Amino acid sequence: MAEKSNSERPGRRKFIKKGMLTGAGALIGSGLVSSCSDEKSGESSEKVKLLTTDGKLVEVDKNQLQHMSMDLATREESRQGIPGSKFVLVVDLSRCKNARKCKIACDEHHNLTPDRPFIKILKMQDNPNSSPYWMPKKCFQCDNPPCVKVCPVGATYKRSDGIVLVDNVRCIGCRFCMAACPYSARVFNWGKPNPPVDREGEVYSPESSSPSLIGTVEKCDFCPDTIRQGKLPPCIPSCPNGALYFGNELDDTVTNGFETERFSELLREKAGYRYMEELGTLPRVYYLPPANRSFPFKDDPSIESS
Amino acid sequence: MDKSINDQASEGYLKEIQHDLFMTLSWKSRRSKLWLVALFLIIMLGIFAYYRQIKFGLIVTAMRDYTSWGIYISNFVFFVAVSLIGSLMSSILKLTNAKWSTPLTRISEIIAVACIICASIIIIVDMGRPDRFFNVILHGRIQSPIIWDVIVIFTYLIISLLLLYLPLIPDIALCRDHLSSVPKWQRKFYRFLSRGWKSKPEQYKIILKSIRILSIMIIPVAFAIHTITSWLFATTWRPGWDSTNLGPYFVSGAFMVGSAVIVVAMYFIRRNLHLKKYITEKHFDNMGKLLVLLSLVYLYFNINEYLGPAFKMVGVEGEHITELFTGKYAPMYWMVQIFGMILPILVMLPRKGRKPFPMLIVSFFVILGAWFKRFLIVIPSLQHPYLPIQNVDQSYREYFPTWEEWAICAASVAGVLLIITLFMKIFPIIPIWELAEEKGVNKEQIK
Ligand code: SF4
Numbered sequence: 001m002a003e004k005s006n007s008e009r010p011g012r013r014k015f016i017k018k019g020m021l022t023g024a025g026a027l028i029g030s031g032l033v034s035s036c037s038d039e040k041s042g043e044s045s046e047k048v049k050l051l052t053t054d055g056k057l058v059e060v061d062k063n064q065l066q067h068m069s070m071d072l073a074t075r076e077e078s079r080q081g082i083p084g085s086k087f088v089l090v091v092d093l094s095r096c097k098n099a100r101k102c103k104i105a106c107d108e109h110h111n112l113t114p115d116r117p118f119i120k121i122l123k124m125q126d127n128p129n130s131s132p133y134w135m136p137k138k139c140f141q142c143d144n145p146p147c148v149k150v151c152p153v154g155a156t157y158k159r160s161d162g163i164v165l166v167d168n169v170r171c172i173g174c175r176f177c178m179a180a181c182p183y184s185a186r187v188f189n190w191g192k193p194n195p196p197v198d199r200e201g202e203v204y205s206p207e208s209s210s211p212s213l214i215g216t217v218e219k220c221d222f223c224p225d226t227i228r229q230g231k232l233p234p235c236i237p238s239c240p241n242g243a244l245y246f247g248n249e250l251d252d253t254v255t256n257g258f259e260t261e262r263f264s265e266l267l268r269e270k271a272g273y274r275y276m277e278e279l280g281t282l283p284r285v286y287y288l289p290p291a292n293r294s295f296p297f298k299d300d301p302s303i304e305s306s
Numbered sequence: 307m308d309k310s311i312n313d314q315a316s317e318g319y320l321k322e323i324q325h326d327l328f329m330t331l332s333w334k335s336r337r338s339k340l341w342l343v344a345l346f347l348i349i350m351l352g353i354f355a356y357y358r359q360i361k362f363g364l365i366v367t368a369m370r371d372y373t374s375w376g377i378y379i380s381n382f383v384f385f386v387a388v389s390l391i392g393s394l395m396s397s398i399l400k401l402t403n404a405k406w407s408t409p410l411t412r413i414s415e416i417i418a419v420a421c422i423i424c425a426s427i428i429i430i431v432d433m434g435r436p437d438r439f440f441n442v443i444l445h446g447r448i449q450s451p452i453i454w455d456v457i458v459i460f461t462y463l464i465i466s467l468l469l470l471y472l473p474l475i476p477d478i479a480l481c482r483d484h485l486s487s488v489p490k491w492q493r494k495f496y497r498f499l500s501r502g503w504k505s506k507p508e509q510y511k512i513i514l515k516s517i518r519i520l521s522i523m524i525i526p527v528a529f530a531i532h533t534i535t536s537w538l539f540a541t542t543w544r545p546g547w548d549s550t551n552l553g554p555y556f557v558s559g560a561f562m563v564g565s566a567v568i569v570v571a572m573y574f575i576r577r578n579l580h581l582k583k584y585i586t587e588k589h590f591d592n593m594g595k596l597l598v599l600l601s602l603v604y605l606y607f608n609i610n611e612y613l614g615p616a617f618k619m620v621g622v623e624g625e626h627i628t629e630l631f632t633g634k635y636a637p638m639y640w641m642v643q644i645f646g647m648i649l650p651i652l653v654m655l656p657r658k659g660r661k662p663f664p665m666l667i668v669s670f671f672v673i674l675g676a677w678f679k680r681f682l683i684v685i686p687s688l689q690h691p692y693l694p695i696q697n698v699d700q701s702y703r704e705y706f707p708t709w710e711e712w713a714i715c716a717a718s719v720a721g722v723l724l725i726i727t728l729f730m731k732i733f734p735i736i737p738i739w740e741l742a743e744e745k746g747v748n749k750e751q752i753k
Contacts, residue, residue: 115699116371122696137693146543152452153445172441173364173434176452178374182543184691188374188434191365214363215434276692279543302697 072205072225075169081161086249086284087141087222088162090266092256093290095243096121096134098300105238106138109223110210111195116187118220119235123300132297133290136244138220138235139164139185140275140283147177147186156217162249162284163222165206171216178217182279186219222246232257241294249284320742320752324480326583327734331485338578342727345720352717355710356431364434366710372695373688373705378432380680381715384563385425385722386459386535387556387676391564392418392466393528396473397521406592408744409584409736413571414564415470416735420725422463424718431714451537462531465524471499472517476510476739476752479503483753492732505753532560539683545623546687555607562600563676566650566669569593571726573666575735584736587662594660597672601651608647626690635686638678646675 103119110118118138125132141164148158155171158164178186193212202211207224223233236246237257247254247263254263266272270288359366369376395414399407430436446453481488482496503509536556539547549555569590576585616627630639650668653659659668685705689695695703707715729735739752 120697122694124694150450150452150541152447152450152456153441154447155441155445170438170441170445171435172438174432174452175374175434176450176538176542178371179539179544179688180542182692184372184693184695187371189363190367190370191363217434279692281543 071228072203073207073228075167075206078165078167078206078224079157079159081159081163082224082227083160084248084250085161085227087227088247088249088254088263089138089141089222089285090245090247090254090263090272090288091136091285092243092245092270092288093133093135094288094293095239095241095295096136096290097241097295097298098123098134099240101238101240102136102235102244105234106220107196109226109234110208110212110218111197111199112212113194113196118185118187118218131290132299133293134297135287137183137185137275138285139222140183140281140285141222143282143284144280146180146182146281150176150180152176161224163224164219165221165224166209166217166219167206168209168213168216168218169204169206171213173215173217175217182276182281186217188217189214317747317751319745320747323738323742323745324484326581327736327738328481328485329580331481331488331731331734338727342724345724345727348713348720349717349724352714352720355713355717358710359431359714360436366708368701368705368708368711370702370705371698372691372702373685375432375684375688376705377681377707377711377715378428380677380684381718382425382428382432383535383556383680383684384677385421385428385718386532387560387680388564388567389418389421389425389462389466390528390532390557390560391568392469393524394561394564395568396469397524397528400521405744406589408740410568410572410589411473411740412470412733412735412737413575414568415466416726416729417564417567417571417722418466419463419470420722420729422459422466423725424721426459426463427721428714428718451534451541454534455531455538458527458530458534462524462527465520465527469517469520469524472513472520473737473740474733475500475503475513476505477734477737479505480738480752481734495732505750507750510749529557532557539687543692544687545621545690545692546626546683548623549611551607551610555604555611558600558604558607559676559679562597562604563673565593565597565600566672566676569597569665569669570673573662573669575730576662579730579735581736584741590662590665591657591660594654594665597665597669598651598654601647601654601672605647605651608643622690622692626686629686629690630682635682639682642675642679642682645671646679647672 098121100121103117103121106112106119107114107117112118120137122135122137123132124135141162143158143162145156145158145164147156148164151157152174153170153172155168156164156166156177173188175188178184178188189212192214195211199211204211204213205225207221207228209218209221212218226233232246232255236244236255239256242256242258245254245256245261245263245266247260249263252263254261254266266288267286270291272286272288274283274286355366367376367378392415395407396411400411430439433439442453442456446456448454478496479500482493482500485493485496533553533556536552540549540552542548572585572589572593576582612627612630615623616631618624619627629635650672653664653668658664689703689705739749742752743749
């Protein structure tokens with residue numbers, strides 16, 4: 001089996017490369033576009049006149065227009081995965097230098113306050129003799145998800161495309177999923193959400209995890225809203241070092257916005273692994289070990305380890 | 307044997323019991339009023355705290371993303387634990403023909419009911435979105451341990467209510483027929499609840515049979531309610547909770563704290579309601595022996611719970627154990643283990659330690675120990691996730707409950723006490739007919 005696929009690869013690889021190069025180009029392009037418009041968001045002087053469904057003429061901020069016109073999945077639609085996909089994330093630990101750009105992009109995309117991010121960049125050290133390294137960590141979108149198993153109301157669920165989502169309109173705020181998650185991936189809206197940007201009129205969708213709703217739980221959602229628009233999740237292209245690869249396991253391709261790789265090859269060549277495999281949660285996030293690093297480890301004194 | 311003399315004697319005895327036990331309903335002392343006012347005030351404070359929580363969200367608590375469960379949950383586990391006493395006293399002891407426990411059955415059953423009610427309330431208080439409570443019914447997923455818990459707690463509440471009510475019917479009928487000085491609503495209430503009770507043999511037959519079936523049924527349900535509560539923890543991926551021992555560990559601890567609660571209740575009811583004749587030193591002695599036995603069982607499960615992980619000291623599990631044994635939770639941990647478990651065993655082993663007053667003191671220790679033990683089960687585990695806690699506000703690393711949390715927990719305890727107190731004001735707290743029957747009075751004569 002393995003041999004056969006090996007002999008097949010060159011031809012297929014070329015094809016994938018071609019296809020994905022244009023794909024990646026488009027992805028980068030749209031990534032840039034979205035980050036430009038995000039920078040503007042908040043205070044925009046441009047107003048647009050619109051006719052509402054009930055016949056009134058209204059003036060709307062251009063940024064709001066963009067958010068509202070996003071074709072967001074309804075709560076029911078969000079329960080179905082994007083067909084033909086099994087999303088994976090690969091984090092190359094040898095390329096992370098704690099730039100924290102992915103976290104910032106994520107905070108912006110989900111309109112989160114900086115103190116309770118979905119992405120955490122942890123300082124890790126496997127043993128006293130090995131060198132520390134930075135480990136970006138988000139929801140692992142497990143295939144055997146502890147959080148989904150324990151949720152009493154099915155407010156957190158697993159989709160066919162591998163994504164684990166939260167329906168914040170159904171969540172009762174019991175926080176059982178937080179207790180169950182071994183990776184501390186979940187954050188809770190303890191008080192009234194205090195979004196940095198006022199996105200008035202924004203409609204909630206489990207696929208955008210925004211706006212945050214008080215008394216409910218949230219986490220990294222692999223951004224199916226942007227995937228549906230043909231874009232990469234904002235964290236991926238924002239990494240200046242290309243440490244984060246995102247892609248579809250069924251196509252066997254992942255991209256960091258600059259380069260596109262065969263998913264299986266990347267894992268094989270760089271000895272990819274999943275964090276705490278022994279827990280049996282079957283994460284969809286893979287790590288490439290922090291070997292042959294692009295950057296020497298530079299400590300951040302503001303981080304105290306526990 | 308001369309039957310008529312016998313009848314007269316038993317009738318006289320019945321009159322005596324009735325008189326004594328009806329007396330408990332008419333306690334109108336200043337102290338009891340003060341007690342009610344105090345309970346009421348504590349509950350009002352709790353309601354105010356909850357109002358603030360509704361208004362601002364769970365942010366008013368000290369819970370944060372890592373310590374995502376706090377004293378609401380430990381208080382909930384505590385109440386569920388105490389409620390197990392109902393099944394122990396009115397079912398297990400009854401089925402084993404331990405006659406001495408008859409005067410204690412009703413006390414234990416009302417404690418069980420009150421605790422289950424307040425446990426349910428506190429779990430709703432813990433919800434981030436209590437307004438969506440009905441999602442539990444609308445969208446309930448039977449795969450979730452929370453739903454198992456909801457179902458079994460509800461079942462336990464129903465069976466406990468029946469086990470409280472059914473043996474109460476003959477006594478309610480007595481109240482209906484003999485208490486003429488009570489307000490009109492109360493008489494109506496008795497009439498309604500007594501459901502036409504006339505002490506007929508067939509009526510007794512139905513009641514006794516139902517009680518017997520229920521008291522067998524409640525045993526597995528009682529074990530289930532606390533075992534499933536332990537599974538809320540054991541089914542998560544957390545060091546400290548990842549234990550197959552958790553079920554029996556919780557159940558044994560529950561029987562122990564429940565017995566201690568009964569002892570405290572016995573002490574105050576006996577003293578304040580002048581029931582020395584019915585709740586005797588013998589009862590304390592027996593409860594003492596029972597409590598020692600239960601504490602020893604609990605000690606056994608404690609050793610099981612901690613020895614393995616402490617011997618191996620694996621990763622975060624080891625960190626968690628170290629934190630309990632020598633870290634920031636060590637003072638609380640050792641206080642709980644020594645004063646809440648070892649000391650009671652030592653005090654109550656000799657006969658002298660099983661007198662009412664030492665029993666009261668020791669039981670207080672057991673109860674306090676049990677409350678804080680549940681704190682130690684819930685909170686430190688949450689503070690030891692697999693991945694390090696970094697880059698967070700200091701408030702995320704620690705957990706000191708806020709006044710709102712304390713007020714709400716205090717209110718829930720006051721709620722339990724209020725339910726018990728009000729019950730005692732309306733119904734005889736010692737089962738009259740069962741006691742009379744045990745003394746040889748013919749059941750049908752109890753009118
Ligand atoms: S907090 Fe919400 S998503 Fe999590 S288990 Fe409870 S109901 Fe489900």
